[in-house]
Amino acid sequence: MVGLNQGTEEHPPGAAMKAAPTGESAIRIEGLRKRYGDAEAVSGLDLVIPYGQFVGLLGPNGSGKTTTMHALATLVRPTSGHVAVGGRDVLRDPVGVRRNIGLVFQESALDRNLTIRENLDFSAALYDLAPDQANPRIEELLTLFGLEGKRDVQVGALSGGMRRALDIIRGILHRPGILLLDEPTIGLDVLNRRFIWRYLDRLRREEGMTVLLTTHYLEEAEDCDHVTFIRDGRTIGAGSPEEMLERFGAFVMEVRGGDPEATAAITERLGNPIIEGDRHLFRLMDPHQSIGDLEEWARPHVQSLLVRRPDLNDVYIWLNQDPTGGEAP
Numbered sequence: 290m291v292g293l294n295q296g297t298e299e300h301p302p303g304a305a306m307k308a309a310p311t312g313e314s315a316i317r318i319e320g321l322r323k324r325y326g327d328a329e330a331v332s333g334l335d336l337v338i339p340y341g342q343f344v345g346l347l348g349p350n351g352s353g354k355t356t357t358m359h360a361l362a363t364l365v366r367p368t369s370g371h372v373a374v375g376g377r378d379v380l381r382d383p384v385g386v387r388r389n390i391g392l393v394f395q396e397s398a399l400d401r402n403l404t405i406r407e408n409l410d411f412s413a414a415l416y417d418l419a420p421d422q423a424n425p426r427i428e429e430l431l432t433l434f435g436l437e438g439k440r441d442v443q444v445g446a447l448s449g450g451m452r453r454a455l456d457i458i459r460g461i462l463h464r465p466g467i468l469l470l471d472e473p474t475i476g477l478d479v480l481n482r483r484f485i486w487r488y489l490d491r492l493r494r495e496e497g498m499t500v501l502l503t504t505h506y507l508e509e510a511e512d513c514d515h516v517t518f519i520r521d522g523r524t525i526g527a528g529s530p531e532e533m534l535e536r537f538g539a540f541v542m543e544v545r546g547g548d549p550e551a552t553a554a555i556t557e558r559l560g561n562p563i564i565e566g567d568r569h570l571f572r573l574m575d576p577h578q579s580i581g582d583l584e585e586w587a588r589p590h591v592q593s594l595l596v597r598r599p600d601l602n603d604v605y606i607w608l609n610q611d612p613t614g615g616e617a618p
């Protein structure tokens with residue numbers, strides 16, 4: 290991948306910023322704390338991301354995801370701890386950090402009164418992209434995202450989905466080596482979400498881009514190399530999605546609307562369930578455990594009963610109810 294920024298001493302203009310400069314991690318967070326008055330938004334977070342990895346930072350509302358992203362993007366000053374991006378410390382070299390990252394944040398960075406093209410030209414200028422570098426890139430991305438016919442339309446007149454696509458174009462215009470995505474697909478329909486993920490996947494594979502993602506759509510994190518679940522600003526579980534699913538169990542028996550007798554009988558066989566609304570999730574650790582008789586007995590006593598493979602949504606619910614659950618055995 291060619292870095293189109295103006296360059297620094299280590300990365301002169303046009304130098305290849307192929308992901309993996311010597312030894313450094315793309316992202317290194319050590320003991321990050323951020324306090325707002327008496328409240329602690331992030332409480333000692335550690336996260337190290339090697340170059341080229343796709344990592345999900347997952348957690349409920351208010352768990353500290355955006356604050357962490359903002360600390361990485363030099364928008365929030367850590368109260369304590371050490372944060373480095375692309376080998377650069379966010380406090381000592383914020384300009385160097387910003388030059389090498391792309392941001393797609395919850396709040397759009399677009400100016401609603403400018404047209405698409407004006408927004409992108411402005412962004413290109415911010416990253417010191419020369420017009421002969423920026424113009425083909427802008428046109429390529431507008432075409433790819435189906436916005437080429439709208440280049441002269443004011444951003445305020447675009448649909449929410451188009452604005453989000455434009456936010457993403459803006460985030461990757463300068464070919465950053467490291468991309469921070471804070472709920473990038475919020476508000477997009479399924480087709481647009483899939484499209485954007487296919488494109489980001491291509492960028493990762495072809496250009497070795499490092500991606501840190503927060504999302505509430507946990508299926509988007511299934512392709513991550515690593516996921517870190519946080520709550521109250523602390524890690525409550527971390528590993529590859531496969532490892533997390535394995536720790537959760539081989540299968541899950543999902544029961545809705547069971548009468549108390551049925552729920553008690555299943556609990557006796559399978560252990561305490563994870564309860565979410567009217568759903569009881571029973572974890573089956575042994576893939577060979579025979580439960581056919583239990584299923585048959587329970588079916589008439591419940592509204593629905595399904596035995597299925599677990600997914601990251603199950604892991605998320607489990608860890609939020611049992612924050613020690615995600616620790617490696």
Ligand SMILES: Nc1ncnc2c1ncn2[C@@H]1O[C@H](COP(=O)(O)OP(=O)(O)OP(=O)(O)O)[C@@H](O)[C@H]1O
Nearest residue numbers: 325328329330348349350351352353354355356357
């Ligand atoms: N500028 C601020 N001033 C005071 N408190 C803040 C500020 N920004 C965040 N917080 C608090 O810090 C905590 C973490 O917020 P943060 O936005 O990082 O969570 P989040 O995990 O990104 O949530 P969501 O999923 O809702 O976006 C919350 O309790 C929030 O109220």
